[in-house]
Amino acid sequence: MWSEEITRNIQTVAESLLREGKVDLVLGYQAGTSPVRTAPAFIRTPQEASLLVWNPFCENNLSVYLPRRKERVAIIAKGCDARAAIVAVQENQISRDRLVIVGLACSGIIDRRRLASAVEVDQIRGFSLAGDSLVLETESGGQVQLELSGLLSDSCQTCTHRSAPIADIFIGQRMPEREVEDEFAQVRSFEALSSQERWRHFMDMAEKCIRCYACRSACPLCYCQECIVDQTQPQWFGKTTATEDVLAYHIMRAFHLAGRCVDCGACSRACPMGLDLRLLNKKLQKEVKELYQYVPGLSLEEMPALGTYRPDDPQTCITEK
């Protein structure tokens, strides 16, 4: 949920955490270069806490800054951010006793491409929130009112955990979950296509990809010190933008997130070419959930799906002769 009160509470909590010396750093959001953008904020002194903002433009997953961080850190976390932080803790990328999760409930963030197709973003001078709608003030002094539900990011539309599942401090009220009929509906309809059509789709995707690796940088769980596509000895994959090389990268990127991806959608939002990278991630989430009844980022005790086993796991892939 978004309100002035929550923003003030975030600032107060950040200020007191820093003042009392409980953390060295608060990761949050500050105003961006345009009224409808925010930027990650690294708050290190109590005075700076007043810079923090909280609105539906807080699209970054701040957990991307957690792995290997040495100082004690507090993170302002939406449901998906908190889940990513939990996976990072599970995978020993940050120790739990150095991490303070400041949990929030999020009713979904605005996809800036959707916003740009609805209004001239350059003309926006400010915004306010009124219930379920976003009121934009334009350069000419006019107002444009838009329904928030029509602007939500794809991952938010099928979000199943809007509130941080684990939080040391929770600001505001936990929200009831969105009624999502089938979070994998898109995957199921894609599966229904013929294999040629699916291959064609991914080849088209690979053709558009410019291999900027923004998806990898934005992902809170792509934290390897040396990514497999950067290795040169041995060099597993070609570094060109030939479709086959690009596809190999995307296959491995998706596979490495199997049983770990929390579906925050940061990869798709970061993609400058507007590729729907979640189509791959969501498929693996579906398989992991169906095969191993595992949903990542909800518990610190459970092992990630591919880091454990059961003797009676299904084995439909096995050829018996």
Add this chain to the structure above:
Amino acid sequence: MTEERCSQGEKSGQDGSWQPKVVAFLCNWCSYAGADLAGISRIQYPPNIRIIRVPCSGRINPVFILKALQTGADAVLVSGCHPGDCHYVSGNYYARRKFEIFSRLLDYLGLEKGRVFFSWVSAAEGENFGRLVKHIVDEVKKLGPANKLVKTIS
């Protein structure tokens, strides 16, 4: 390397027919010994397979499979000890989860079924190994050369 890459159009059969190349990752303790048994038992099976011995099926990174398909293999077989028989106790259990997910991902991408095989072959199953290889080679011959992931430089 260049020669190895150009599987397409390679005619190496006695009758000049196209012969697929199958890369097989076999675990040291069961499947490699199974293949060895097939050999010493003089069991006939197609010679299209190139064996790479690995310590355990859990050693297999799906990258190996992709890389093989990119560089000229027409099919890939990964085989290890039966569940419960792993020399390292649980390597094949972890492998099974990886394979299950990876094969579903490849299928979803639209890669033909019948390019990547996973199996369990014990050290006593020489005959099964022969049958498995024959089955794979038959399947791959139906599909023809694997070129979906092979980079073509025009």
